[in-house]
Amino acid sequence: MITALPLALIFSFIVPQQNQSSNSPLDLIHVQVANEAQFQFLNILLHDVDDHQARHPGGAVVAYATDLEQNLLSREGFRFEVITEDLADWYARRAESDPSARSSSGTMGGFRTLAEIGQELDRLANDYPNLVSVKQSIGSSIQGRDIWMVRVSDNPNTIEPGEPTAWFDALHHAREPMSAESLLLFIDWICQGYGIDEELTRVVDSRNLLFVPCVNPDGYEYNRMTNPNGGGMWRKNRRANSGGSYGVDLNRNYDWAWGSQWGGSSGSGSSEIYRGTAPFSEPETASIRDASAAYPPGVSISTHTYSNLWLFPWSYDTIFAPDDAQLRDYAMEMTANNGYAYGTSWEVLYVANGVADDYAYGQHGA
Numbered sequence: 001m002i003t004a005l006p007l008a009l010i011f012s013f014i015v016p017q018q019n020q021s022s023n024s025p026l027d028l029i030h031v032q033v034a035n036e037a038q039f040q041f042l043n044i045l046l047h048d049v050d051d052h053q054a055r056h057p058g059g060a061v062v063a064y065a066t067d068l069e070q071n072l073l074s075r076e077g078f079r080f081e082v083i084t085e086d087l088a089d090w091y092a093r094r095a096e097s098d099p100s101a102r103s104s105s106g107t108m109g110g111f112r113t114l115a116e117i118g119q120e121l122d123r124l125a126n127d128y129p130n131l132v133s134v135k136q137s138i139g140s141s142i143q144g145r146d147i148w149m150v151r152v153s154d155n156p157n158t159i160e161p162g163e164p165t166a167w168f169d170a171l172h173h174a175r176e177p178m179s180a181e182s183l184l185l186f187i188d189w190i191c192q193g194y195g196i197d198e199e200l201t202r203v204v205d206s207r208n209l210l211f212v213p214c215v216n217p218d219g220y221e222y223n224r225m226t227n228p229n230g231g232g233m234w235r236k237n238r239r240a241n242s243g244g245s246y247g248v249d250l251n252r253n254y255d256w257a258w259g260s261q262w263g264g265s266s267g268s269g270s271s272e273i274y275r276g277t278a279p280f281s282e283p284e285t286a287s288i289r290d291a292s293a294a295y296p297p298g299v300s301i302s303t304h305t306y307s308n309l310w311l312f313p314w315s316y317d318t319i320f321a322p323d324d325a326q327l328r329d330y331a332m333e334m335t336a337n338n339g340y341a342y343g344t345s346w347e348v349l350y351v352a353n354g355v356a357d358d359y360a361y362g363q364h365g366a
């Protein structure tokens with residue numbers, strides 16, 4: 001693996017040339033990767049590099065890139081092709097032309113808006129008052145929006161400290177609406193199966209299941225405002241950074257291996273993986289910290305889209321967790337039916353530091 005120092009050097013060269021805080025259209029591109037150094041270069045330059053095939057001979061990655069970034073890749077000698085021009089536009093058109101998207105639950109290209117997520121939580125609490133709590137705010141975003149949580153359990157409005165807690169969250173990254181939808185569908189599925197499926201009923205009766213379907217309401221709402229028909233590509237929160245850029249990557253802002261000594265985050269406000277000025281500098285991550293301290297989880301699942309991966313700690317460095325064998329066993333079970341690739345983040349994706357799953361594991365053993 002390349003070390004943190006050369007990563008920092010590469011970064012200092014490319015930062016002035018990129019402008020990820022602008023609204024430049026993002027294309028989906030397919031890039032040939034000749035070696036590990038090229039792969040690391042891509043990881044730093046681009047966003048959400050999906051690479052679990054990249055480290056094989058002739059490997060390639062799929063990633064988002066602006067025209068400016070594609071120019072830079074050309075200059076650096078990368079071979080790539082554009083799969084989809086202007087993803088936001090493509091998503092909006094797809095939603096418009098797809099009857100199943102139009103008839104589905106949400107009005108934002110088939111996905112729920114922030115308001116509609118709140119309405120669905122209200123509906124679930126109404127329809128299943130003995131299983132789903134009234135939604136409660138665990139804190140506010142920078143722009144003052146509530147971060148909602150519901151508890152699913154046999155006595156949902158009563159804290160039962162004797163029952164172990166399982167934690168589920170979604171939408172750290174604003175452009176990943178399927179992550180919230182998957183949790184809402186999961187809650188609905190639990191409620192419909194309760195009293196019918198024996199194992200499911202046992203779990204609900206003996207556990208606190210906590211759900212936070214939108215960790216990043218400002219970023220999510222920003223995407224609705226810029227792209228009301230879906231396809232908004234904003235990722236971070238809406239922090240106004242010094243220097244005029246916007247947004248902290250909430251999934252680099254946790255107080256576990258936070259900082260520049262690790263190679264999986266950026267100190268540049270314009271970067272898509274900007275870690276912020278300090279651990280838990282953002283009210284959104286601080287809300288997660290406080291809620292998870294109030295209800296310490298034994299299991300924690302943080303959902304993203306779209307790479308069909310099951311990732312487990314550690315993410316911040318190329319090392320294995322003390323419970324690696326157990327985490328790997330869970331991963332095998334969780335991917336047995338869906339065929340997802342699994343591993344630590346650095347094995348199947350990239351090094352990422354200050355992330356939610358490392359914090360949940362490091363702080364709570366979850």
Ligand SMILES: [Zn+2]
Nearest residue numbers: 173176304305
């Ligand atoms: Zn994500």
